[in-house]
Amino acid sequence: MNEKPWMMSAPALTLFGVLLLVPLCMTFFLSFNSFGFYTGIENTVSMENYVEVVSDSYFWEIFGRTFAIALATTFFCALLGVPQAYILYRLSPAWRSIVVLIVIGPLLISVVVRTLGWAILLGNNGVINSALQNWGLIERPIKMMYTSGGIVLALTHVFLPFMVLAVWAALQRKDPAVEAAAESLGARPFTIFRRIVLPQVIPGILSGSLIVFSMAASSFATPAILGGRRVKVVATTVYDEFLNTLNWPLGAAIAMLLLASVMVIMLAWNRLVERRYGEALE
Amino acid sequence: MAFLEAHGLTKTYGETNAVDNLTFTVEKGSFVSLLGPSGCGKTTTLQMIAGFEDPTMGKIKLAGRDLSAIPARDRGLGIVFQSYALFMHMTVAENVAFGLEMRNVDKAERKRRVADALELVHLGHLANRYPRAMSGGQRQRVALARALVIEPELLLLDEPLSNLDAKLREEMQLELRRIQREAGVTTLMVTHDQSEALAMSDRVLVMEKGRLQQEDSPFEVYERPRTSFVSTFLGKSNNFEAELKSVTPTASQLLIAGRGLTGPSVNLKPGTVEVAVRPERIEIVDAADAVITGTVRERIFLGAQWMMNVATPLGDMLVIRRNAGRREAEIGDTVHLSWAPEHMRILPLNEVAA
Numbered sequence: 224m225n226e227k228p229w230m231m232s233a234p235a236l237t238l239f240g241v242l243l244l245v246p247l248c249m250t251f252f253l254s255f256n257s258f259g260f261y262t263g264i265e266n267t268v269s270m271e272n273y274v275e276v277v278s279d280s281y282f283w284e285i286f287g288r289t290f291a292i293a294l295a296t297t298f299f300c301a302l303l304g305v306p307q308a309y310i311l312y313r314l315s316p317a318w319r320s321i322v323v324l325i326v327i328g329p330l331l332i333s334v335v336v337r338t339l340g341w342a343i344l345l346g347n348n349g350v351i352n353s354a355l356q357n358w359g360l361i362e363r364p365i366k367m368m369y370t371s372g373g374i375v376l377a378l379t380h381v382f383l384p385f386m387v388l389a390v391w392a393a394l395q396r397k398d399p400a401v402e403a404a405a406e407s408l409g410a411r412p413f414t415i416f417r418r419i420v421l422p423q424v425i426p427g428i429l430s431g432s433l434i435v436f437s438m439a440a441s442s443f444a445t446p447a448i449l450g451g452r453r454v455k456v457v458a459t460t461v462y463d464e465f466l467n468t469l470n471w472p473l474g475a476a477i478a479m480l481l482l483a484s485v486m487v488i489m490l491a492w493n494r495l496v497e498r499r500y501g502e503a504l505e
Numbered sequence: 506m507a508f509l510e511a512h513g514l515t516k517t518y519g520e521t522n523a524v525d526n527l528t529f530t531v532e533k534g535s536f537v538s539l540l541g542p543s544g545c546g547k548t549t550t551l552q553m554i555a556g557f558e559d560p561t562m563g564k565i566k567l568a569g570r571d572l573s574a575i576p577a578r579d580r581g582l583g584i585v586f587q588s589y590a591l592f593m594h595m596t597v598a599e600n601v602a603f604g605l606e607m608r609n610v611d612k613a614e615r616k617r618r619v620a621d622a623l624e625l626v627h628l629g630h631l632a633n634r635y636p637r638a639m640s641g642g643q644r645q646r647v648a649l650a651r652a653l654v655i656e657p658e659l660l661l662l663d664e665p666l667s668n669l670d671a672k673l674r675e676e677m678q679l680e681l682r683r684i685q686r687e688a689g690v691t692t693l694m695v696t697h698d699q700s701e702a703l704a705m706s707d708r709v710l711v712m713e714k715g716r717l718q719q720e721d722s723p724f725e726v727y728e729r730p731r732t733s734f735v736s737t738f739l740g741k742s743n744n745f746e747a748e749l750k751s752v753t754p755t756a757s758q759l760l761i762a763g764r765g766l767t768g769p770s771v772n773l774k775p776g777t778v779e780v781a782v783r784p785e786r787i788e789i790v791d792a793a794d795a796v797i798t799g800t801v802r803e804r805i806f807l808g809a810q811w812m813m814n815v816a817t818p819l820g821d822m823l824v825i826r827r828n829a830g831r832r833e834a835e836i837g838d839t840v841h842l843s844w845a846p847e848h849m850r851i852l853p854l855n856e857v858a859a
C-alpha cells in the first residue's frame with residue numbers, strides 16, 4: 224500500500240476531525256448532562272433528556288412533522304428533478320452549459336436569501352396573494368406562510384439542484400445508444416423515457432433522494448424563516464432549546480436523536496438500494 | 506432494381522463534410538460492407554439511413570420509397586449498435602420482445618417469435634438472463650436477435666465485431682453470415698477492419714474522407730483497386746511513382762526507375778502515375794531479369810512465409826515469400842526483384858500519398 228494518499232489527505236482529515244467530530248462528541252456528551260432552571264448545566268450522567276423527549280407527544284409531533292416535510296420535499300424534488308435532468312441531458316452541449324448554470328446557480332446564493340425571497344412571495348400580503356386578489360381569483364389571502372406546505376415548497380426549490388445533479392450523473396453513466404435502439408424498435412419518446420431511461424436512472428434518483436431527504440430533515444434556515452415558532456421542526460426546536468430555554472442538554476439530546484434517526488433512515492435506504500439495484504446495473 | 510439506394514448523400518457538420526456526395530445501391534438479400542478508416546463517415550452514413558441524422562443533401566430510398574419524411578421509429582429497420590445498446594434492466598427475452606411490444610404483437614405470437622429469434626442466435630437457453638451476466642459475444646447475439654425479431658427489411662450493423670477479442674471475432678464473422686443468410690435479410694455493415702469486410706461481404710464500399718472510393722466484390726477491390734487509397738487500405742501494397750508513356754487498348758508502356766516495362770492497359774492519360782504491386786506478387790530473380798535491385802533491410806520469419814523489407818531506388822519494398830523450405834536471402838544481401846506485368850495496378854497519382 225502506498226502511504227502518500229494518506230499523508231496528502233491528512234490536513235483535510237484533521238480539519239474534518241476538528242470541525243466536525245469534536246463538536247459532535249461534545250454535543251453527544253452534553254446530551255447526558257442535566258439542567259436545572261436555577262442551577263444551569265450539571266455535570267451528571269443520565270438518560271433523563273432522552274426519556275423526556277421520547278415520552279412527550281409534543282416532541283413526537285415535531286419529529287413526525289420534520290420527516291413528513293422531508294419526505295414531501297424529496298418527492299417533489301424527484302418529480303421535478305428527473306424530467307429536468309433528462310431535458311438537461313438531451314440538450315445540445317452549448318445549451319447544456321447555460322442550463323447547468325441556471326440549475327446550479329441558486330446554490331451560489333445563500334439559503335437565507337432564497338428563503339426570504341419565498342417569504343416575500345408567500346406572505347398574506349405577499350406577491351402571490353396580492354396578485355390573486357387583484358385578479359379577483361380569491362377574496363381572502365390563502366395562508367401559505369407559517370405552514371408546512373410553504374416550507375416544503377421552499378425546501379424543494381432549495382434542494383432541487385442536488386436531485387438534478389444526481390439524476391444527471393446517472394444519465395451520463397448509461398449507454399447513450401439505448402434510446403436510439405428503443406426508437407429504432409418503434410418506441411415513441413414518452414415510452415422511451417418511461418420504459419428505458421427511467422428504470423436505468425433509478426439508482427440516481429435514489430441517491431439524490433438520500434441527499435435531499437437528509438438535508439431537508441436537518442434544515443434550519445428555511446423552516447425557521449417560513450415556519451417560525453408556529454410550525455416547528457426538529458432543527459428549530461434544538462435552536463430554541465439552546466438559545467431561548469437555555470436547556471443545552473435537552474437541545475443536545477434532540478439533536479442526537481435527529482442525527483441518529485436520519486442515519487438509520489439513510490442506512491436502511493442505502494441497503495434497500497444496494498440490494499435492489501446494486502447488481503441490476505453496473 | 507436496387508433495394509436500398511443512396512443518391513448524393515451528404516452530411517455537413519460546420520465546415521466539414523462528414524459524408525460527401527455518396528451514391529450507392531444495395532441489392533435485396535445481399536450483405537454489403539461500408540469499409541473505411543475511423544472518422545471517414547461510416548457511422549454518419551448509417552445514422553442517416555437509420556433516421557437518426559437528417560442528410561444535409563441527397564436522398565435515401567428503400568424498396569423504391571423515399572425515407573426522408575419517415576421518422577426513425579417508423580422505418581422498421583433492424584439496427585445493431587457498436588455498444589450493443591442492450592436494455593440492462595430487462596432480461597434477454599424482454600429485450601428481444603421490446604420491438605414486438607411496440608408493434609402491438611399479441612402475447613402468444615410475441616412469445617413464439619422471441620423464442621424463434623433466440624433460437625436463431627443460439628441463445629434459447631439464456632432467455633431469462635440479464636445482459637450484465639453475459640459475455641461480449643452473447644450480448645452481441647442478443648442485440649442481433651432484438652434487431653431481427655421485428656423482421657426488418659434492412660439490417661444495419663455498426664462495427665458489430667469491434668468489441669470482441671480476436672478469436673471470438675473470427676467465430677462471429679461466420680456466425681453473423683449464417684444468421685444473415687438464414688434470416689434472408691439485406692444487410693449493410695460498417696467496419697474499419699478490411700479483413701472483416703473481405704471475409705463477410707458480397708460487396709464492399711470503400712470510403713475515405715466521406716467519399717466513396719470504390720464499390721466492388723471483395724475479390725475485385727483487392728485485386729483491382731482503382732485508387733491509391735484503396736490499394737493501400739486493403740491489404741499491403743508497394744506503391745511508387747512511374748511514368749506512363751503510352752496506352753493501347755491491350756497494354757501500356759511504363760518507365761519505372763529508368764527501365765521500360767509493359768503493363769496492363771489502363772484508362773489514364775500519359776504522364777506521372779502511381780503503380781501498386783502486392784508484396785506477395787514480387788519475386789526474387791536473377792540479375793538479368795530484375796526490374797529493380799535492392800538490399801535486404803529486415804527479414805521476419807512468419808512460419809508459412811517470409812516477410813522482407815528491401816531498400817530499392819523506388820523506396821522500401823515489402824516482399825512476402827512463401828516458405829518453400831529453402832534458405833532465404835539474409836539481411837544485407839543484394840536481391841533482384843521482379844513481377845509479372847499483369848500484377849501491376851496503374852493508378853492516378855495520389856498527391857497526398859507519402
Ligand SMILES: Nc1ncnc2c1ncn2[C@@H]1O[C@H](COP(=O)(O)OP(=O)(O)O)[C@@H](O)[C@H]1O
Pocket residue numbers: 518523541542543544545546547548549550
Ligand atoms: N455530431 C457531430 N458533430 C460534429 N462532427 C461530427 C458529428 N458526428 C460525426 N462528426 C464528424 O464526422 C466525421 C465522420 O464521423 P463518423 O461517421 O462517426 O466516422 P466513422 O464512423 O467512419 O468512424 C468525423 O470527422 C467526426 O468527427
Ligand SMILES: [Mg+2]
Pocket residue numbers: 544547548549
Ligand atoms: Mg463509427
